[in-house]
Amino acid sequence: MIPYVRREKIMDELENKQILYIEDLVKIFDGVSESTIRRDLKILEDENYIVLLRGGAVKLKLDSHEIPVGTKKLLNKESKEKIAKLAASMVEDDDVIYIDSGTTCSAMVKYIKAKGVRIVTSNIQVLNEANGYHIGNIMVVGGDVNKNIDSISGPLTDTTLRNLNFDKSFLGANGFGVNVGVNTPDIREASKKSIVKTNSKKCYVLTDASKFNKSTFCKAFEIHECILITNKHIPELDGTEYIVAD
Template identity: 80%
Template structure:
């Protein structure tokens, strides 16, 4: 296994378990030496993705806050691509859509096949994904740029979005569940999501199953107020929750 793939797997494991030990990784990577694992962990720490603790423990950096885009790109990539592709298939010709911040939301752009689509976004990454597909125009709302999230938010952003209406919106989230709703650690991101949800004919939230029942500081709205797109069946959901499974 090449080092990059091994480090990607380490990030996946940490996203699920939050804190792990070097001994745990030795069980996962059979035949890989402890010194190699330590080098991988040191590399991830130097890249500001993880924190090495005493006693051989490891955790994701900023796990109580919004995870930076650079870290998110390493997590659950296959699941996110499936969700993004499914979300893109819902877009119809000549619709006005909103695309939120987040790696899964930005990934859906390249899969849009509909023609004459107008995009409004607060996601800086979206510009990098538009490449000769059916998107007629793209509007980036003004506001304060959060470099770690590649996101635009704040009072100016909210003021712009309040005056816009969308056929469909596609939002990201840090956590979702019946009790925790759709949530994010950032007040500005939560405000933005609340406004967009209210101004959309259909609101979709794109979230892989690792975010199920994860709770962060700010609830933007209730889960039943949107349609969830995820990668696994969630048996505990009752008939009040509408969701699709991207397979």
């Protein structure tokens, strides 16, 4: 396994387990020495993705609200690409769509094949993802920029979005479940998602299964008010509308 792929796998393990010990990682990567694992961890720490703790433990580097977008790009990358590709297949010719903040939402742009699509977004990364692809029209809403997650939100954003209607919206989430709904740690992001959901004929939420039953500060809306696109069958969600990207 090449070093970059191994470090991606480490990030995936941390997303699922929050804190790991070096001895755990040695067991996961059979045949890889402890010194090699330590070098990988030092690189990830230098790149501000993780924090090394006393006693040989390691965790993701988080701020008080969100995982930084640079870290998110390394988490569950294969699953996110599958979800993004399936989401893009839902877009039809001449649709007006909204693309939310989040790395999975960003990733869907390059897979859109429909013609004449108008994209409205509060996701700064969408502009980078669209570069080189034949996207009809992109409108970036105004507001306050959160550089940590490459997202635009706030009162100006909400005011703009209240006056727009969408054929389809594609939203991200930090957690989802029957009881916890679709949630996010940032009240501004929650407000934005709620407005867009209300103004959309169809609302899709793009999220990998590792976020199931995770509860963060703000519930944006209930799980039955959207169509989930995720990467695994989740028996607890039977009776709600969701699609598995495999």
